[in-house]
Every structure is written in structure tokens, then in C-alpha cells.
Amino acid sequence: MEKIIHRADSRSFANHGWLQSHHTFSFAGYYNPERIHFGALRVLNDDTIKGGMGFGTHPHDNMEIVTIPLSGALEHRDNTGRHEIIRSNEVQIMSAGTGISHSEFNASKTDPVTLLQIWVFPKLRNVKPRYQQQAFDLADRLNKLQVVVSPEANSDALGINQDAWFSLGHFEEGQSVDIAPKMAQHGSYLMVLEGEVEVAGEVLKRRDAIGLSNYDMATVKALKAADFLLIDVPMS
Template identity: 50%
Template structure:
């Protein structure tokens, strides 16, 4: 078993006033050769957007982009004529493929919006761009793994498809519970909230551990916890 631990306080940080962004991997002005990616997971940003602020229209190409709101909501608009709000409980997938432009804004006048944005390197370049979002039932992840995203050619029922052999799951663990996770590739465990022990390593709020070269991992919750699992090919 190979482990890499990323404590929350070791992440890159950028404060733009309207946006506070924590970067797990090298991104924009945060460049760390030791933190380029975990396999096909290229970006994991933990963003807090101030009220009435957001990202103006900007381009993406050949990347699978997944957004997961933690608090608040974001309004999304793109060059594929999608204009939607994405709220807590929902997951958004955008396959940029041959190229898209989009914007994301926090329309609230009073509340910050906190969301995670993941970039996964696709297995095919120049695909036709694709967009979807879905509200997931919270009850279906209580002490069990709820698949949010899966490969387009091996799509798990109820999940959103991407162009990579990657799976994203979420689990809400009750304190004292224990679960085993079966790895498909390498798995990156990001703790959104609570406290857990993954493969005998303690994770606290926004800590993460990447695990590869093993078939299964034991997760024990010492507090009520929300855990994100990003299972990606390692090369």
C-alpha cells in the first residue's frame, strides 16, 4: 500500500478578496512540483465565493470538471446554452472536450458559497462538450458509498458520466461506524467534515490521503463525518 497525506494546512491558498481558494494541487499562482496531481486527478480546489461575486466567462478545454457545493449556491451559464443554479446536494459535471466557456456566480446578497471543484484529465481528447447536474438523495449515502460520478462506458446507475475510468463517491459516516472501500484504481480520500481514520491515518477537517497499490481500505469514523472519495487511474 502506498500512501500520500495532504493535511489541510499544507494546501496552497489564494485570497482574491471576492474569492478565497485552497488548492490541493498546483493551480494558478500556487505551483508546487511535489503537488501536481494524484494520478488523473489534476485539480481539487476548495473555493469560498463572497455574496454577489463570481467567476466571469472563461474557457476550458479537454478536462472533466466536477463541481460540488458544500454551502450556498452557484449560478452557472455556459456556451452550450445551459443556465442553471447548482445547490447543496447537487453535483455538476462538465466535459470541456473541444472547448467551452462558462461563468459561475454566487447570486446570494448575504451568504458565502463554498464549493469543491475537481478537474480530472480525460481519457480521450477533443470529445464533444457535455454538461449535466443532478440532485442526489442524502439518505442514500448514510453509512454507505453513494456514487456521484462514473465512467461514461461503465456508468453506475444514477451517477453522472465522465470521459475517464474514474469514480467519485460520497459517504456520510456516523461516529463509531466502520466501512471498507474497495479500490478500482488509486483513491484520494478528502474529508469535508468530521474526523476519520483511513488506513490507520487520522484525517481531520479538509485533510486528505491518497492511497494506491492496494485493493481495499478500512475507514473508521471517530466523529460524524462527510467523506469524498475520488477513485482515479494512476497513469
Template identity: 55%
Template sequence: MRTTLYRAGSRGYADHGWLKTYHTFSFAGYYNPERIHFGALRVLNDDHVEGGSGFGLHPHSNMEIFSIPLKGALAHTDSMGNSGVIGENEIQVMSAGKGIQHSEYNASEVEPVEFLQIWVFPNQENVEPRYDQIKINPESRKNRWQQIVSPSAEEKEGTWIYQEAWFYLADLDKNKVLDYTRKGETTGLYLMVLEGEVEIAGQTLQRRDAIGIEDVRQITVKSLEDSFLLLMEVSLL
């Protein structure tokens, strides 16, 4: 087993006034040659956007892009004709493919929105752009892994992307032990503690700490207090 720790305090940080953001991997003005990506996982930004502010219309291509609101809601528009609001217990995914433009604004003029922005390299380029937005039931992640992303549109749980990747959320009670068995043959595991504290692979992780794990088939997570987790299994090729 090989592990890489990503402590919360080691992330890149930028304060733009309207936007406060932490970058796990090199992004915008933050560059760390040892923090470019974890396999197909290219971007993991922890964003805080003030009321009435947001990201104006801008382009993307050949990237799988996710927004996961943790607090508040985002107002979305794009060049595919989609518009709407994404709130807590919802997930947005876009396959940028051969090219899209989109904007993401705080849906509130007053309250801040906090969300994760995640980019994954696709395994197919120049596909027709697509958009999906799903609701997820928080009860379905109580002391279990709730699948929110997979590589197949045929999966009954969550949404899908153009990559060998599976994403999960879990709400664990204190002292709960949860195993996860890797699905892919050439994948790695990336676990981020959104809230709480856990033990995994001989390490103790606290709020916003993360760990990348390679060369192991199964992991075991023990919550040291009530915890909210994001687990991503992604291709390492």
C-alpha cells in the same frame, strides 16, 4: 500500499477578497512540484465566494470539470446554452472536450457560497462538449458510499465522465466502519475528509485532510466522530 498525506494546512491558499481558495494541487499562483496531480485528478480547489461575486466567462478544453456546492448555490451559464442554479445536494459536471466557455457566480447577493472545484484529465480528447447536473439524495449516503460519478453513462447512480474514475460521498456516524474495494486495475484512491475525523491506513485525518492510496485493493475507514467524506478512485495512468 503506498500513501501520501495531504494535510489541510499544507494546501496552497489565496485570498482575493471576493474569493478565498485552498489548492490541494498546483493551481494559478500556487506551485508545488510535489503537488501537481494524483493520477488523473488534476485540481481540487476548496472555494469560498462572497455574495454577488464569481468567476466570469472563461474557456476550458480537454478537461472533466466538477462543481460540488457544500453551502449555498452557484449560478451557471455556458457557451452550450445551459444556465441555471446548482445548490447543495447537487453536482455539476462538464466535459470541456474541444472547447467551452462558462461562468460560475454566487447565486446570492448576500450569503457566501462554498464549493469544491475538481478537474480530472480525460481519457479522450476533443470530444463534443457536454454538460450534466444531477440531484443527489443525502439519505442515500448515510453510513454508505453514495456513487456520484462513474466512467459509464449506463450506470444507474450518479453522472459520468470520460475517464476511469468513480466518486463517492458518505455521511458516517461516529464509530462507523466502512470498507471500499477498488474497481479498476490501474487506479488509486483519494479520500478527503470534508467534515469530521476518521482513521484510515494507519493515519488519523481531520477536517479537509486527505490521503492518496496506491497499490491496495481494499481500504477500511473508521469514523472517530460524525464525518462527511469524499472518496475518488481515479486512473493512475
């Protein structure tokens, strides 16, 4: 087993006033040659946006972009005419493909919105841009993993242009789950959103993360009630 530990306080932090952003991997003005990506996982940003503020229209191409609001709501507009609000029990995915321009603003004028924005390298390049969002029942992740993104879109998960899976879990203290790579040559990246867990002999607290590769199975145990995100991606 190979493991990489990313402690919450080791991430880059950018305070733009209207935006406070923690970067797990190199992004924008933050560059760390040891933190470029974890396999196909390229970006994991932990953002807080003030009320009434946001990102103006900007382009993307050939990237799979997953947005997970943790609190509040995010307003999305893009050059296809789509206008959506993504809330804290929802997940959004945008396959940028050949190119798409969009804006993201806090849907509230007063309250902050907190979110994770995650970029994954695509399996196929220059596909037709695609957008999806879906609400997920919080009860379906109690003491188990709830798949919210998978290679095949279905009624239970959003589709991604990559052999990748995103799962959310809410585990009560003392509860555990075994995890394993979904495919050969895959790795698992786990971030604790709230609470405290033990994985592969490591204790992880709020916003700590671990990347596992070259392993067969590991157990995630909640030392305290915990919410976490698990991402399974190709390592090459």
C-alpha cells in the same frame, strides 16, 4: 500500500477578497512540483465565494470538471446558452472536450457559497462538450458510499469521460466502510469534508486528505461523525 497525506493546513491558500481558495494541487499562482496531480486527478480546489461575486466567462478544453457545492448555490452560464443553478445537494459535471466557455457566480447577492471544484484528465480528448447536473438524496449516503460520478451515466450517477468514480459518504461515529480500487492500476483519494476518520493507520480531520495506491483494501472508520469524498482514478 503507498500513501500520500495532504493535511488541510498544507494546502495553498489564496485570498482574493471576493474569493478564498485552498488548492490541494498546483493551480494558478501556486506551484509545488510534489503536488501536480494524483494520477488522473489534476485539481481539487476548496472555494468560498462572496455574495454577488464569481468567475467571469473563461474557457476550458479537454478536462473533466466536477463541481460540488457544499453550502449555498452557484449560478452557471455557458456559451451553449445553458443557464443553471447548482445547489448544495447537487453535483455538476462538465466535459470541456473540444472547448467550452462558462461563468460561475454566487447565486446569492448576500450569502457566501462554498464548493469543491475538481478537475480530472479525460480518457478521450476532443470529445463533444457535455454538461450534466443531478440532485442526490443525502439519506442514500448514511453509513455507506453514494456514487455520484462514474464512467457510465445512469439514473444514479453522472457520467465522466474517464475511468473514474466519485463517491460521497456520511458516517456516524464508530461506523466504517471498506474501500478498494475499482480497477487495476487505480488509486483512491479521500478528503474529509467534516468530522474525523481513520484510514490506513492515519487520523484525518476536517479537509485532511489521503491518497492510496498499490493497495488491495483499506478501512475508513469514522472516529467522529464524518462526511467525506472518495475519488477513484487511474494512476497512469
